[in-house]
Amino acid sequence: MSGFLRSGFGLLSIVALLLSVVALVGSLVLPRMLGAGQPSSSPAAEPVASGSPSSSPSVTPSEPASTPSPSAPVEAAPPPAPPTAAEGALQALATIPVTDASAWVPDYRRAEFGDAWIDVDGNGCSQRQDVLMRDLDQIVMFADGSCRVQTGVLDDPYTGVLVPFQHGEQTSQAVQIDHLVPLALAWRSGAWAWSPEQRVQFANDTSLLLAVEGGINQSRSDSDLAEWLPPEADARCGFVITIVEGVARYGLSMTAASHATAEAVLTGCGDEPGIVPAD
Structure with missing residues (x-):
């Protein structure tokens, strides 16, 4: 009997020990298994009171964009000043x-330019009388209606x-x-190749005709710009301006020396007009 009790007691001790081990393992593992499916046990954030200021960083309202003041109207740049007569002559x-000095030119004859002082514009006055009426002061005309300056x-x-x-014969x-x-x-500058009509028109073009003192006209003769300029220095700009404009307009040539003289005079001019008075 006593042996049975001892053996039974020993069995119970083993069972008890096993149950103790199981209980210990369960106490360690089961809470972890259960905690995996439960919500976090962290304390919930306290609700923010409806009247308390927000914990977000404060944002200062932006200032309303200022309305730009209307800019002053941009004034258009003034148009460039027109070139002076001298500047225009330099361009011309x-x-x-x-002039090609080596080129052959037939001999000059005054008759190639037609009769002197004809009435090419049909106004009843010869070109000489037209120029005298334009360039002289204190004019008195003949009373016979012949369109002659007396x-x-x-x-x-x-x-x-x-x-x-x-x-008069002795005074005119x-x-x-x-x-x-x-x-x-x-x-010599190209008119030899023109038609007779072109030469007549050129010889009577009042924009290239000027009343002058007889002796100075004779002394000038057929000189070009390199050979002759007016003795009156104030007349030189207008003199060169008118000649250069006329030569360019009629498609004539100029010697290299005349080119250089014209350029030298024109670059020193101001706002002088051509020498021929306006009609």
């Missing part, structure tokens, strides 16, 4: 070819001298009409 000079006074542009004019030549581009010079 650049287009004028240089007397007048010329302020000679080449010398600045006052020249009285009296029509005191005032002569200068071809600013002399006909013989024009002939």
Whole structure:
């Protein structure tokens, strides 16, 4: 009997020990298994009271964009000033070819330019009388209606001298009409190849005709710009301006020396007009 009890007691001890081990393992493992499916046990964040300021960083309302003040209207740049007569003549000079001195030119004859002082514009007055009426002061016309200047006074542009004019065989030549581009010079510069009608028109173009003192006109003869300029220095800009414009307009040439003289004079000019008075 006692042996049975001892063996039974030993069995119970083993069972008890096993149960103790199981209980210990369960106490360690089961809470972990159960905790995996449960919500976090972290304390919930306290609700923010409805009246308390937000914990978010405060944002300062942006200032309303200021309305830009209307900018002043942009003024258009003033148009460039038109070129002076001298500047225009310099531009024209650049287009004028240089005379080929070696080229053959037929002999000059005044008759190639038609009769002197005809009425090419049909106004009833010869071109000489048209120029005298334009350039002289204090003019008195013949009373017979023949469109002839009887007397007048010329302020000679080449010398600045006052020249009285009296029509007559012995007195009329005191005032002569200068071809600013002399006909013989024009002939050598290309007019020899023109038609007779072109030469007549050129010889009577009042924009290239000027009343001057007779002696100074004779001394100039058919000289070009390199050979002759007016003695009156104040007349030189207008003189060169008108000649260069005329040569360019008619497609004539100029010698290299005349080119250089014209450029030198024109670059020193201000706002002087051409030498021929406006009609």
